[in-house]
Amino acid sequence: NFPAALLEAGQTHPVFHGQGSVTQTQGQLAKLGGQTVTLECTFSTGSQYYYLFWYRQKRYGAMDFLFLIDYSFDEKNGAGRRFSAQFSKSFKFFSLTIKELEPTDSAMYFCALREDTVRRLIGSPRQKPTPLAFSP
Numbered sequence: 277n278f279p280a281a282l283l284e285a286g287q288t289h290p291v292f293h294g295q296g297s298v299t300q301t302q303g304q305l306a307k308l309g310g311q312t313v314t315l316e317c318t319f320s321t322g323s324q325y326y327y328l329f330w331y332r333q334k335r336y337g338a339m340d341f342l343f344l345i346d347y348s349f350d351e352k353n354g355a356g357r358r359f360s361a362q363f364s365k366s367f368k369f370f371s372l373t374i375k376e377l378e379p380t381d382s383a384m385y386f387c388a389l390r391e392d393t394v395r396r397l398i399g400s401p402r403q404k405p406t407p408l409a410f411s412p
Contacts, residue, residue, distance in 0.1 A: 284384045285315065295322035296389045298370075307377050314362075314373045317387030321368075325392040330361065330372045332383040339386070343372060 285300035298319045307313050319328060330342040342355040345363045353359060358375045374381055 296320060296326065296391045298328075298387045298389045300385075300387055309377055309379065311377050312373060312375045313377060314371050315385050315387075317370045317372075319368050319370060319387070319389050321389060321391055323391035327390040327392075328363065328370045329386075329388040329390070330370075331386045331388060333386065334383045337383075340383075342385075345370065 284304045285302045296319065298317055300315070300317050302316060305313060305315075315330070317328075317330075319326075325347055327344060327346045329344050331339045332342055333339050340355075342359055343351070343353055343361045345351040345361055347365070349363065349365075351361065351363075353361075360373045360375075362371045362373070363369070370387060372385065372387075
């Protein structure tokens with residue numbers, strides 16, 4: 277049997293020089309149609325507020341958003357019912373599971389981390405906004 281889907285772990289590079297990082301170690305995975313695969317990602321962050329993403333990029337294509345989860349366990353699935361994610365805050369682990377693999381799932385898969393350095397405004401604004409009224 278030939279593989280129906282070829283999945284590769286993307287090489288991630290930090291865009292900004294922060295404390296956070298992600299690691300994907302699985303390399304290339306060849307799977308048969310209908311199988312289930314779990315892609316694993318570990319992360320490190322010094323921030324209390326962070327967001328974890330899964331993206332995929334098909335050959336010569338744009339990045340497609342698949343999944344987002346944040347530090348408070350809020351999640352957004354942009355990929356559909358075959359895709360699910362598992363998140364462990366304590367083990368710093370974030371995985372993506374794809375069920376019922378199809379040939380169109382062949383792609384490079386990327387785990388990504390975004391950190392927030394400031395979460396909310398502390399105190400009051402120094403200047404009050406100017407009201408603007410329109411007359412007919």
